[in-house]
Amino acid sequence: MDVNDYNMNQIKVIEIKKSVFAENEKDADALRSELKGKGVFLLNLMSAPGSGKTTTLIKTINLLKDKLRIAVMEADIDSDVDAVKIKEATGIQSIQLHTGGMCHLDAEMTRQGLDGLDLDGIDLVILENVGNLVCPAEFDTGSVCNAMILSVPEGHDKPLKYPLMFSVCDTVVINKIDVMPYFDFDLEKCTEYIHMRNPEARVIPVCAKTGEGVENFAQWIYEQVLNWKN
Amino acid sequence: MDVNDYNMNQIKVIEIKKSVFAENEKDADALRSELKGKGVFLLNLMSAPGSGKTTTLIKTINLLKDKLRIAVMEADIDSDVDAVKIKEATGIQSIQLHTGGMCHLDAEMTRQGLDGLDLDGIDLVILENVGNLVCPAEFDTGSVCNAMILSVPEGHDKPLKYPLMFSVCDTVVINKIDVMPYFDFDLEKCTEYIHMRNPEARVIPVCAKTGEGVENFAQWIYEQVLNWKN
Numbered sequence: 001m002d003v004n005d006y007n008m009n010q011i012k013v014i015e016i017k018k019s020v021f022a023e024n025e026k027d028a029d030a031l032r033s034e035l036k037g038k039g040v041f042l043l044n045l046m047s048a049p050g051s052g053k054t055t056t057l058i059k060t061i062n063l064l065k066d067k068l069r070i071a072v073m074e075a076d077i078d079s080d081v082d083a084v085k086i087k088e089a090t091g092i093q094s095i096q097l098h099t100g101g102m103c104h105l106d107a108e109m110t111r112q113g114l115d116g117l118d119l120d121g122i123d124l125v126i127l128e129n130v131g132n133l134v135c136p137a138e139f140d141t142g143s144v145c146n147a148m149i150l151s152v153p154e155g156h157d158k159p160l161k162y163p164l165m166f167s168v169c170d171t172v173v174i175n176k177i178d179v180m181p182y183f184d185f186d187l188e189k190c191t192e193y194i195h196m197r198n199p200e201a202r203v204i205p206v207c208a209k210t211g212e213g214v215e216n217f218a219q220w221i222y223e224q225v226l227n228w229k230n
Numbered sequence: 231m232d233v234n235d236y237n238m239n240q241i242k243v244i245e246i247k248k249s250v251f252a253e254n255e256k257d258a259d260a261l262r263s264e265l266k267g268k269g270v271f272l273l274n275l276m277s278a279p280g281s282g283k284t285t286t287l288i289k290t291i292n293l294l295k296d297k298l299r300i301a302v303m304e305a306d307i308d309s310d311v312d313a314v315k316i317k318e319a320t321g322i323q324s325i326q327l328h329t330g331g332m333c334h335l336d337a338e339m340t341r342q343g344l345d346g347l348d349l350d351g352i353d354l355v356i357l358e359n360v361g362n363l364v365c366p367a368e369f370d371t372g373s374v375c376n377a378m379i380l381s382v383p384e385g386h387d388k389p390l391k392y393p394l395m396f397s398v399c400d401t402v403v404i405n406k407i408d409v410m411p412y413f414d415f416d417l418e419k420c421t422e423y424i425h426m427r428n429p430e431a432r433v434i435p436v437c438a439k440t441g442e443g444v445e446n447f448a449q450w451i452y453e454q455v456l457n458w459k460n
């Protein structure tokens with residue numbers, strides 16, 4: 001790695017190029033096999049803008065970093081604020097992926113990001129996808145599993161409006177439960193709507209700000225990685 | 231119009247087809263001219279999922295409907311919950327556009343929606359675009375102007391992360407200001423970031439739930455329509 005790869009915040013920034021592969025599914029399967037060979041578990045984390053992905057990740061990583069060696073890729077159209085936050089708050093390896101306006105990551109774009117990480121000894125890479133409930137759901141990134149965050153202020157009707165996103169996620173973290181009293185959010189109804197899209201989905205209510213419930217998300221990730229390794 | 235165009239909620243639903251036009255900008259200009267000829271002002275309203283577009287619209291329409299004849303097109307990937315809400319709460323002409331998984335509307339897709347409206351005597355059509363801060367910003371819908379809603383829980387850093395969306399909008403409504411005490415949202419900083427993207431953008435803080443400040447958004451729309459008509 002060259003010092004020129006890093007920006008003024010000492011964050012490595014990778015400008016992602018558009019994929020040339022027409023068949024993303026095949027490419028995603030190939031990437032999954034490669035990562036399996038290296039013992040690296042890839043988790044794809046998605047959500048709408050402002051649902052609290054980065055704060056949730058920080059709390060989760062701090063619960064897991066003594067048990068797993070973790071690296072993070074923060075995808076964003078622009079800016080490096082998330083990668084800076086992760087690095088400062090957790091000390092783990094964190095890089096920023098710039099999509100240059102693109103609304104999602106596919107497997108080849110994910111691979112470009114992975115190439116910028118030092119994967120030696122890493123157990124778990126978490127990809128924080130672009131904040132968007134539509135396009136990222138359509139593209140397999142090569143991850144072993146997908147999780148998403150829905151925050152209370154967004155409303156409990158989102159599984160009705162963004163069906164594919166809720167179908168492709170194994171776990172839905174419900175964030176910002178501390179503000180539940182100020183919003184018309186029905187957790188029971190939300191869970192019912194999520195299970196209409198994916199009957200197997202796990203629903204984990206948390207408050208990333210205070211840390212409440214985050215241990216359940218961390219535990220879920222830990223179990224996924226252990227089961228996959230064995 | 232055929233009764234078969236309506237679903238069980240008595241809402242007209244139009245399944246939008248993918249555009250065949252390669253040059254969206256030309257097509258958008260053509261649509262703008264056509265609408266100008268008909269005296270129909272098209273406003274394109276965008277936001278992330280769950281920012282309160284529909285609630286804001288209901289309050290705004292109820293303030294404007296005695297002064298302007300308004301129709302609404304609610305674009306969504308699936309479901310008709312928004313068009314139902316608008317119709318029930320305002321009584322105005324409201325139709326649902328299903329994008330079939332597509333993440334934005336372009337001019338031709340907007341035209342398909344307009345073809346499903348009865349535009350006779352209509353002054354203002356409001357298009358509620360797909361909940362997404364990325365893709366809708368890239369496509370001119372043929373609207374006279376664009377507005378967007380950013381809600382307090384999403385965070386004041388969004389203009390840094392979604393630069394294009396904030397560049398193309400003439401007005402940014404800051405919704406859910408009632409919950410400001412429960413979030414780390416800095417309105418001054420947010421306004422500064424918005425003006426970095428678009429120095430001319432108007433910033434209008436509102437609480438759609440209580441109606442606070444919505445009259446400013448309604449007044450802004452009213453002035454845009456009057457100026458454009460004259």
